[in-house]
Structure formats: structure tokens, C-alpha cells
Amino acid sequence: MSLLKQSIFLSLLLLSSSFAQHPADLIIPKPQSIQNLQGEFSLNTQTAYCSDSLLANNALNYLQSHLKQSSRYTLQKGSCGGDNTIRFEYAQGKFPKQEAYRLHIESRSVTITAGDEAGFFYGIISMMQLMDAAIWQTTSLPNAPRSWLLPACLIEDYPRFEWRGMMLDSARNFFEVSYIKKFIDRMAQYKLNRFHWHLSDDEGWRIEITHYPLLTQIGAKRGDGTKLPYSAFPTMKGARRGVESGYYTQQEIREIVAYAKARSIEILPEIDLPAHSKAAVTAYPDLLLDPLDTSEFRSVQQISDNTINPALQSSYIFIDQVISELARLFPFGYIHIGGDEIPKGAWQKSPAVAKLIQKEGLKSLNDVKGYFFERVDEILAKHHRTMIAWEEASQAEAKLRKETRFMAWKSPKSGEKLVQKSRQVIMTPVQYLYFDQQYITDKKEPGHTWSSPVSTQKVYSFGSVANSPYLKGVQASLWSERLFSEKIADYMVWPRALALSEIAWSDKKRLDWEDFKIRAYTYGIERLKVQKINFRKSNRSD
Numbered sequence: 001m002s003l004l005k006q007s008i009f010l011s012l013l014l015l016s017s018s019f020a021q022h023p024a025d026l027i028i029p030k031p032q033s034i035q036n037l038q039g040e041f042s043l044n045t046q047t048a049y050c051s052d053s054l055l056a057n058n059a060l061n062y063l064q065s066h067l068k069q070s071s072r073y074t075l076q077k078g079s080c081g082g083d084n085t086i087r088f089e090y091a092q093g094k095f096p097k098q099e100a101y102r103l104h105i106e107s108r109s110v111t112i113t114a115g116d117e118a119g120f121f122y123g124i125i126s127m128m129q130l131m132d133a134a135i136w137q138t139t140s141l142p143n144a145p146r147s148w149l150l151p152a153c154l155i156e157d158y159p160r161f162e163w164r165g166m167m168l169d170s171a172r173n174f175f176e177v178s179y180i181k182k183f184i185d186r187m188a189q190y191k192l193n194r195f196h197w198h199l200s201d202d203e204g205w206r207i208e209i210t211h212y213p214l215l216t217q218i219g220a221k222r223g224d225g226t227k228l229p230y231s232a233f234p235t236m237k238g239a240r241r242g243v244e245s246g247y248y249t250q251q252e253i254r255e256i257v258a259y260a261k262a263r264s265i266e267i268l269p270e271i272d273l274p275a276h277s278k279a280a281v282t283a284y285p286d287l288l289l290d291p292l293d294t295s296e297f298r299s300v301q302q303i304s305d306n307t308i309n310p311a312l313q314s315s316y317i318f319i320d321q322v323i324s325e326l327a328r329l330f331p332f333g334y335i336h337i338g339g340d341e342i343p344k345g346a347w348q349k350s351p352a353v354a355k356l357i358q359k360e361g362l363k364s365l366n367d368v369k370g371y372f373f374e375r376v377d378e379i380l381a382k383h384h385r386t387m388i389a390w391e392e393a394s395q396a397e398a399k400l401r402k403e404t405r406f407m408a409w410k411s412p413k414s415g416e417k418l419v420q421k422s423r424q425v426i427m428t429p430v431q432y433l434y435f436d437q438q439y440i441t442d443k444k445e446p447g448h449t450w451s452s453p454v455s456t457q458k459v460y461s462f463g464s465v466a467n468s469p470y471l472k473g474v475q476a477s478l479w480s481e482r483l484f485s486e487k488i489a490d491y492m493v494w495p496r497a498l499a500l501s502e503i504a505w506s507d508k509k510r511l512d513w514e515d516f517k518i519r520a521y522t523y524g525i526e527r528l529k530v531q532k533i534n535f536r537k538s539n540r541s542d
């Protein structure tokens with residue numbers, strides 16, 4: 001089909017949708033099973049709700065806040081037997097999978113059945129996707145609908161993967177709390193459930209640690225006149241040489257964690273260790289660097305001395321304290337400790353490391369890295385947390401607990417190798433799921449070019465990854481060196497995240513690019529427009 005014909009076809013499809021919506025055309029990610037029924041349910045000012053479980057509260061509150069925003073009313077509590085009612089029914093043990101739900105829309109009532117909080121939430125998300133896109137609006141419009149028609153249907157649904165993630169790098173460029181909330185909310189709308197938050201790197205330390213105030217006093221500022229003058233890319237504030245600063249206070253972190261929890265999202269905090277630590281070692285050189293170390297090296301990003309020394313007791317005391325504050329702030333059972341890209345040459349001329357090698361009977365610097373990850377794992381265990389790390393840490397895998405999860409980023413193959421060793425893996429391969437890469441190779445496109453372009457179709461194609469009990473899920477990663485505004489960040493994510501959502505949730509055998517493309521480029525895009533998200537406009541596969 002020519003581009004013109006394709007856009008006429010898509011516009012007609014969209015127009016006709018206002019009259020006869022086919023439920024299967026509307027929902028992203030595609031449900032596991034959907035059956036069209038006769039009739040429609042009208043949600044209006046007279047509609048009531050009833051619920052037999054506190055587990056439905058997040059779902060109910062989410063619907064109520066959107067109704068209030070769009071139509072300026074909320075549902076009143078009613079009896080479960082009545083007509084014109086939305087019922088939340090708890091069904092313990094009825095579903096074979098976690099996060100599952102059943103959504104039954106009949107002309108007289110809607111029933112959402114689930115066995116856990118996430119299931120209720122996803123039932124509501126699917127229901128809202130069946131409503132006019134105006135339900136997603138972020139500012140009240142004067143002519144917003146007062147009543148909403150929902151096509152009758154029966155949906156039975158559950159996720160393919162337990163881990164459906166997105167990573168945002170707040171270190172290279174700092175994102176305000178308001179943007180972090182938007183990012184999380186938009187993930188929830190597409191049943192993504194793990195927000196991986198990259199909170200430290202060479203260019204910045206972005207989380208308040210009360211025991212080490214210099215981490216943010218020194219480590220959260222870069223540019224001229226600061227101690228972190230390094231800046232390979234301009235900062236979000238625009239000027240290449242301007243001062244860029246920002247960090248999240250512990251109070252803000254608590255607020256964001258609660259905001260995510262209300263949307264069935266767990267937050268995975270990442271402190272990148274031992275490399276990518278220029279901000280930390282600049283703030284606390286006496287604790288984290290061997291003063292006699294004369295090694296000269298640069299990271300792949302050309303940064304010198306960005307690595308914490310693994311032979312100092314003070315390094316582990318520092319890490320222990322940081323992990324203890326993280327564990328208090330983030331209830332999720334996992335903490336990401338980085339582990340990627342330890343520069344060649346680091347520690348080579350550190351007398352402290354030479355001594356450690358001798359004392360511990362280590363054979364090489366590779367063994368030193370293994371020693372470091374093992375010690376960090378012990379610290380995590382003490383704080384009742386499990387390690388997640390970039391795939392490089394897997395060289396020490398034999399010594400790390402079996403619940404440890406590795407994020408495979410270099411290629412799908414590196415992840416598959418770990419799966420074959422019966423190690424738990426989350427796939428975020430750069431060739432398919434790095435959202436910092438350009439969509440297509442074009443000088444005018446924002447984004448990195450150091451890997452290959454990642455089109456929306458390329459993202460979708462990763463749904464063919466083989467299932468395994470050790471493959472815990474998939475994640476898109478959004479590094480921020482080139483994210484010079486929130487608008488650019490939006491552009492890099494949307495519509496690629498629609499494809500991510502579907503490959504993370506829908507069973508492999510239900511994936512169909514042609515079918516997805518119609519849903520994504522009609523209703524999907526319509527929802528993005530209503531929310532004023534700066535998505536990349538294209539009717540094509542890129």
C-alpha cells in the first residue's frame with residue numbers, strides 16, 4: 001500500500017470506530033483471549049460501583065480520577081446485585097497466573113474479576129482502552145463526554161512475562177519529579193510493571209543519601225565551576241558549558257514509590273558500581289579511591305578515574321550504607337548495582353589491589369571484579385535484597401546467588417547463553433530495545449547512532465525470543481546523554497513503547513505486526529495525542 005493510501009485507510013478506520021468499535025481493535029497489549037458479545041454498556045452519572053476486596057482500590061481510584069478529570073463526576077458506591085454497576089470481584093486461586101484478570105462487559109453491568117491488585121488494575125486499564133480516548137485526557141476539555149459506551153465482550157487475560165520494564169537514565173540528564181510521574185503513569189497504561197531507575201553515573205549522583213551529603217552537594221552538579229566539569233554532550237538545560245544540577249530528595253522518592261505502587265509498578269533503583277562512578281568518587285575520593293593508584297585509563301565514554309576501588313574496606317562501608325538507605329526507600333526486593341563497562345586498565349597500578357590479589361589468592365583483575373560482585377552480593381543479602389546487574393557481572397555468576405538477575409544488553413545471544421547456564425535473565429538488547437538509539441538512520445533524527453537503528457517494527461520483532469523459565473522478561477532502556485528535553489524523551493519512547501508493551505505481555509503465538517500496526521497507528525496514536533505526548537509521527541514501520 002502506498003503511504004497515501006495507507007493513511008486514508010487508517011483515517012477511515014478511525015472515523016468508523018466512533019460508531020462500531022470492535023474490542024479486539026482497541027486494546028494494546030493484545031489480550032490472550034477476547035470474545036465479542038452483543039450490546040453495549042453505558043457508563044454514566046448513574047453508574048455505581050461495588051467491590052468485595054481492598055485489592056481493587058488502586059483500580060477503582062485510577063478509574064475515578066480519570067472520570068473526574070474527563071467528565072467531572074465519579075461513581076457512587078452501590079449494591080453488587082444492581083444494574084448499571086461496575087463490579088470488582090475477588091477470585092482467590094481462580095487464575096493460574098499472577099496479574100491475570102477477567103473483564104466481562106454486558107449491557108447491564110461490567111464485572112472485573114482478579115486474584116491480585118495488579119489483575120484488578122489491568123482489568124480497569126483494558127476497560128478504559130475500550131472507552132473513547134478522551135478518558136485519557138490530562139486537561140479537562142469543556143465538551144468532554146458525560147457518558148461512555150463500552151462494547152460488550154469477555155476478555156480473559158494474563159501476561160507472558162513477569163518483568164515488563166522500562167529504564168530511564170536520570171543521571172546523564174536530570175528529569176523533574178513531574179516528568180518521572182508521567183513516565184510511570186504512561187507505562188502503567190500499557191501494563192508495563194517495572195520502572196528501572198538509573199540514579200547514578202559519571203555525570204551525576206541523583207538521589208539523596210543522608211549519610212553522605214556530598215554525593216548530591218558535589219555529585220549532582222556538573223559543568224563550569226563545579227567539580228564535575230565533564231560534559232561530552234550538552235546538558236538538558238541547553239548550553240554545552242552551563243551548570244546542570246538536580247537530585248531527588250528522600251521525600252520525593254517516597255512519593256514516587258507510592259505513585260508507582262498505585263499503578264502496579266515496582267521501582268528498581270540502580271546505583272552503577274564499580275565503574276560509571278565519577279560523580280561518587282569525586283564526592284568521596286578518600287573513601288573510594290586508592291591514593292597510591294597510578295593507573296591511567298579511560299572509559300568507553302572517555303572518562304578518566306571513574307571506578308571505585310575494590311580493595312578498600314571503606315568502599316564496602318560506603319556501599320553498605322548506600323544500600324541500607326536504598327532498601328529503606330524502595331520496598332522492591334531487587335536492587336540494581338550496575339556492573340557494566342569496567343574500563344580496561346582500571347586498578348592495574350593500585351597497590352591496594354595488588355595486596356588484595358595476594359591475600360585472597362586471586363589470579364587476575366577479572367577475579368578482582370568477581371570478588372567485588374561477591375562482596376556486594378553479601379551486602380545486598382544482609383539488607384534482604386537480591387542483585388540485578390548488567391550482564392558483565394555474570395563473569396562472577398558461579399559465586400552469586402541463584403536468584404540474581406542479569407540484564408543482557410549487548411545482544412540477545414549473550415542473554416541466551418546465560419539462560420542456558422540456568423541463570424535468570426532480563427533481555428534489553430541494544431539492537432532491539434535501546435530506546436536511546438535512532439528510529440532510522442537520519443541526521444535529522446534525535447538519538448544515538450553507535451548501534452543500529454531501532455524501529456518500532458524492530459522492537460516488535462523481538463517478541464519472537466524463545467520462552468524459558470529463566471527468561472524473566474524484557475525491558476526497554478532509555479539512556480539520556482542525548483535527551484536534551486522532555487519532548488525528545490517522549491519522542492524516543494513513543495510509539496516504540498506500544499510495541500514493547502505487546503511483546504512483554506501477549507503470548508508469542510498472538511503477535512502479529514500487521515494487526516498490531518493498525519491498532520497502534522489508530523487508537524494507540526489517538527490516545528497519545530489526547531495526552532499531548534510528543535510521539536514520533538509515522539505510518540510506516542519505523
Ligand code: ACM
Nearest residue numbers: 340341390409479
Ligand atoms: C550499558 O549500556 N552500558 C549497560
